[in-house]
Amino acid sequence: MKLASLNEGRDGRLIVVATDLETAVDATGIARTLQYALENWREVEPRLESLAKDLEAGKVDGFALDVSSLASPLPRSYQWLDAGAYIHHMELARQARGADMPPNAMTEPAMHQGASDDFRGPTADMEVIDADHGLDLEAEVCVVLDDVPMGVSEKEAVKHIKLVMLVNDLTLRNILPGELAKGVGFIQSKVANSFSPVAVTPMALGKHWRDGKLRLPIECYLNGVLMGNPDCGVDMTFDFPRLISHAARTRRLRAGTILGSGTVSNRDHSKGSCCLAEKRMIEKIETGEATTPFLSVGDTVRIEVKDPDGQSVFGSIHQCVVQV
Amino acid sequence: MKLASLNEGRDGRLIVVATDLETAVDATGIARTLQYALENWREVEPRLESLAKDLEAGKVDGFALDVSSLASPLPRSYQWLDAGAYIHHMELARQARGADMPPNAMTEPAMHQGASDDFRGPTADMEVIDADHGLDLEAEVCVVLDDVPMGVSEKEAVKHIKLVMLVNDLTLRNILPGELAKGVGFIQSKVANSFSPVAVTPMALGKHWRDGKLRLPIECYLNGVLMGNPDCGVDMTFDFPRLISHAARTRRLRAGTILGSGTVSNRDHSKGSCCLAEKRMIEKIETGEATTPFLSVGDTVRIEVKDPDGQSVFGSIHQCVVQV
Numbered sequence: 001m002k003l004a005s006l007n008e009g010r011d012g013r014l015i016v017v018a019t020d021l022e023t024a025v026d027a028t029g030i031a032r033t034l035q036y037a038l039e040n041w042r043e044v045e046p047r048l049e050s051l052a053k054d055l056e057a058g059k060v061d062g063f064a065l066d067v068s069s070l071a072s073p074l075p076r077s078y079q080w081l082d083a084g085a086y087i088h089h090m091e092l093a094r095q096a097r098g099a100d101m102p103p104n105a106m107t108e109p110a111m112h113q114g115a116s117d118d119f120r121g122p123t124a125d126m127e128v129i130d131a132d133h134g135l136d137l138e139a140e141v142c143v144v145l146d147d148v149p150m151g152v153s154e155k156e157a158v159k160h161i162k163l164v165m166l167v168n169d170l171t172l173r174n175i176l177p178g179e180l181a182k183g184v185g186f187i188q189s190k191v192a193n194s195f196s197p198v199a200v201t202p203m204a205l206g207k208h209w210r211d212g213k214l215r216l217p218i219e220c221y222l223n224g225v226l227m228g229n230p231d232c233g234v235d236m237t238f239d240f241p242r243l244i245s246h247a248a249r250t251r252r253l254r255a256g257t258i259l260g261s262g263t264v265s266n267r268d269h270s271k272g273s274c275c276l277a278e279k280r281m282i283e284k285i286e287t288g289e290a291t292t293p294f295l296s297v298g299d300t301v302r303i304e305v306k307d308p309d310g311q312s313v314f315g316s317i318h319q320c321v322v323q324v
Numbered sequence: 325m326k327l328a329s330l331n332e333g334r335d336g337r338l339i340v341v342a343t344d345l346e347t348a349v350d351a352t353g354i355a356r357t358l359q360y361a362l363e364n365w366r367e368v369e370p371r372l373e374s375l376a377k378d379l380e381a382g383k384v385d386g387f388a389l390d391v392s393s394l395a396s397p398l399p400r401s402y403q404w405l406d407a408g409a410y411i412h413h414m415e416l417a418r419q420a421r422g423a424d425m426p427p428n429a430m431t432e433p434a435m436h437q438g439a440s441d442d443f444r445g446p447t448a449d450m451e452v453i454d455a456d457h458g459l460d461l462e463a464e465v466c467v468v469l470d471d472v473p474m475g476v477s478e479k480e481a482v483k484h485i486k487l488v489m490l491v492n493d494l495t496l497r498n499i500l501p502g503e504l505a506k507g508v509g510f511i512q513s514k515v516a517n518s519f520s521p522v523a524v525t526p527m528a529l530g531k532h533w534r535d536g537k538l539r540l541p542i543e544c545y546l547n548g549v550l551m552g553n554p555d556c557g558v559d560m561t562f563d564f565p566r567l568i569s570h571a572a573r574t575r576r577l578r579a580g581t582i583l584g585s586g587t588v589s590n591r592d593h594s595k596g597s598c599c600l601a602e603k604r605m606i607e608k609i610e611t612g613e614a615t616t617p618f619l620s621v622g623d624t625v626r627i628e629v630k631d632p633d634g635q636s637v638f639g640s641i642h643q644c645v646v647q648v
Contacts, residue, residue, distance in 0.1 A: 079439065111511045118404035178428075184504075186573075246511070250457070250499070250515050
């Protein structure tokens with residue numbers, strides 16, 4: 001099952017989307033919003049699945065899906081947690097600035113709590129207020145949870161993953177160092193994120209979802225040129241159940257929590273990079289100098305995951321940088 | 325005007341509370357929840373104010389307010405930002421461990437984004453899963469905002485403060501160092517916060533709200549004994565408009581955002597402390613050893629602000645530590 005939200009009001013209007021992303025059907029007779037659906041998943045999910053089946057079978061009249069009419073699946077949420085699950089990305093960052101890895105990097109995931117009050121749609125502009133801020137994309141996989149009890153085990157945690165989607169976690173690289181120096185997280189250096197047009201149930205991902213990881217490559221394009229296509233299932237040091245269990249160690253996580261993987265990154269550098277910072281780190285390590293600039297006004301970014309048949313799974317995040 | 329939420333559903337049921345906190349009246353004919361009211365403040369606020377006036381005048385039938393029936397005014401929110409506005413608190417922390425202050429501490433507020441998906445009521449238990457975690461209270465003032473535009477000036481920011489309330493920002497002191505070492509904020513070391521029974525408009529605070537600061541002492545009691553009563557208007561290095569402007573530098577803040585001051589702290593040590601960590605820092609600086617333990621099962625904490633006539637302004641946060 002694939003779910004999306006029409007860009008209406010602060011929480012969107014829930015629709016069920018066909019597997020091929022061509023058509024959709026209003027789902028507000030079952031659940032007004034995706035947030036409501038997540039809060040009442042046990043009752044709501046079978047009815048949404050049934051509607052999805054009817055849409056695929058042509059038993060209900062769908063409408064043609066226009067991606068530009070969509071908000072992010074959750075236009076806002078009560079919690080956005082972002083991890084650093086692909087440790088290779090952190091290793092490159094440290095290597096580029098000549099620093100050692102923290103001793104517990106392989107056993108304790110890094111995770112931060114980010115802004116969740118104001119997500120943007122999958123085709124919304126990336127707004128820049130100052131070219132010197134160094135805007136960067138970060139292509140990530142994320143999961144959407146229902147209510148998770150405190151102290152949840154990894155085995156139980158996987159059951160709370162109700163949906164999977166992609167995110168472009170926008171970062172202002174030149175504001176980041178000042179906030180890292182304060183050491184309590186990111187207020188000014190992370191700006192409004194956009195998520196993929198649709199969120200997909202683990203069951204609908206079939207064999208491409210295994211052991212709490214997405215087993216497909218994520219493609220990042222900058223101005224139409226592929227800059228990376230690492231496999232999301234490769235080199236993910238901490239899988240999603242481990243990340244959920246980490247987040248819930250001392251507290252409950254309430255329905256609608258979104259948990260991100262951090263920038264997807266493979267050790268095989270022929271797979272490219274999913275953010276410009278990593279591309280610059282590799283340049284610095286290999287040639288002594290980072291030459292790729294951060295995003296400029298007019299640049300476009302596209303982030304997508306396709307299955308082996310070439311079918312887009314989550315739809316494309318497709319955004320253009322504009323000055324505001 | 326004073327507003328509160330009955331503990332019903334995930335978002336509570338909005339009530340208007342009398343100035344003396346003795347009676348209240350259902351406000352759901354105007355706004356179902358406080359979150360809805362904040363999203364529609366311009367239309368809703370005059371009607372709520374009118375209902376509050378009628379309640380004070382005895383023109384509507386109120387019911388006796390039972391604080392144990394209340395959730396926090398916002399039982400969950402889309403954003404919880406917590407600053408370190410009382411720099412003296414940070415100075416003590418650094419002094420106690422022999423470290424220098426960061427060079428920009430007086431010009432750039434420290435601020436982190438915390439969990440906002442699962443607040444507890446003003447009299448909810450403080451849950452401990454492991455006595456070694458070192459549970460601590462932190463008494464703070466906070467403001468609740470409507471929609472704040474990106475790049476808001478301090479002068480404009482003050483207009484977005486719709487409500488003022490208190491918070492007990494619970495911290496697991498012995499998990500904190502490990503998370504500080506990672507340097508990206510707090511996932512496991514900050515647990516579910518409780519807020520004061522009522523949230524109060526700046527106008528209703530009258531002369532006790534000036535220049536974006538609350539001008540009253542905050543009282544902290546541990547097991548019935550006063551441990552601190554610093555003045556919230558004294559030694560606040562960054563006032564709330566400055567903190568809002570900092571948070572909104574590169575992004576909008578959406579309605580329902582709660583922004584906290586950080587632990588209230590005065591340079592005059594006769595005013596005591598609003599968290600045990602600070603009390604321990606002062607002990608360490610003065611005697612070389614911190615002797616006060618963190619909270620134990622059975623301990624009670626009370627946090628309250630009274631006006632010069634002895635009237636409780638926000639009601640009491642009154643919580644007991646329990647093992648879970």
